[in-house]
Amino acid sequence: MSDCGCRPTGLETTSQRRALVVALGLNAVMFVVETAAGLHADSASLLADGLDMATDASVYAVALLALTRSARFKKGAATWSGALLFLVGVGVVLETVRRAFAGAEPGGLWMMAIGLMALAVNAYVLRLLARQRSAEVHMRAAWIFTRADVIANAAVLVSGALVWATGIVAFDLAVGLAIGVYVIKEAFEILREARDAKP
Template sequence: MSDCGCHHEAKDGGERRILVIALALNALMAVVGGVAGWIGQSTGLLADALDMLSDAAAYAIGLAAIGRSARFKANAATASGIALLVLGLGLLLEVIRRIGAGAEPESGWMIATATLSLAVNLTVLRLLAPLKQGEVHLRATWIFTRADVIANVGVIAAGVLVLLLGSPYPDYVIGSLIGLYVVKEAVEILSEARKARRPAVADDQR
């Protein structure tokens, strides 16, 4: 009996539904976190919001890659990694700018918003769990969300320290750490994409 392709269609459909939900949640929280970070003058919240915005872009790329060739998927992961690398470096520059200009981060905004983001990211991470052993473009989305969970916990901790110490420096520190972690994750994704591209290119040359 010939393969009707139903299994692949169902698999692609399941992946698409997961990524659509993840995209919507991350886009929403990027807006919420960005507004809260601006109002609360928090580098950590702005960094977290930009991180979630990059995740939304990664999910959009993942959606575009479903059903496409292995080479396209490797290229999609590369695009995600480059975007994340640029974002991480931008976050580090923003921290430096805010240290020079001065800021008064508000702990209440930091703790409340980061807690909401953490709840959303844990939900998304659970949704993405079946994809973390999948193809490279899908593993990239899981890595992004794992980074978000760590960042959320860091922002909450920084907010508590800002409250207790009355100092903006915990916010600067967590903003820097998120930036460095984002750069690390970007390098990991680019490395996986490079490995995935080699067999894809070899197949194209046959």
């Protein structure tokens, strides 16, 4: 799309819709898989990543609704996405702190297996969205969400390997906390872009 500020063409809208539908479906599935695995493996980082997947799915759904709407609606959609991401980040931080005091015994092999699956899914979604990334704020917000996921997935994979190799629970808690903090940082980036976007 050019920088003229025009709405996307019909072909661009169709391509964006297709990418977002695929991203929404994959993230919804991975939310169920990672959350269930996080509870089973008693892993703060897997649970945090699973909740982040749920947030992503909702952001992709909002971006789908925004495709054929006005610039003002798209700006509002990006703002809503950023606010939701911020709340999830705060929730992840609080849950990780709670687990630090309550005690946990995460399963390293589960963390590695599910983390690798999530990384593959999000790497594919990131490449898919990068092709459709445009000057429109709602699509940039979706891409930023996915970029954060790829980093979080890699961190879960590494922490799983460290927990499995050493038996030290702190690696899982540290990554869970780091995911929460990083999610909050990404939320502020989306909110800043939404604020600066032209209505």
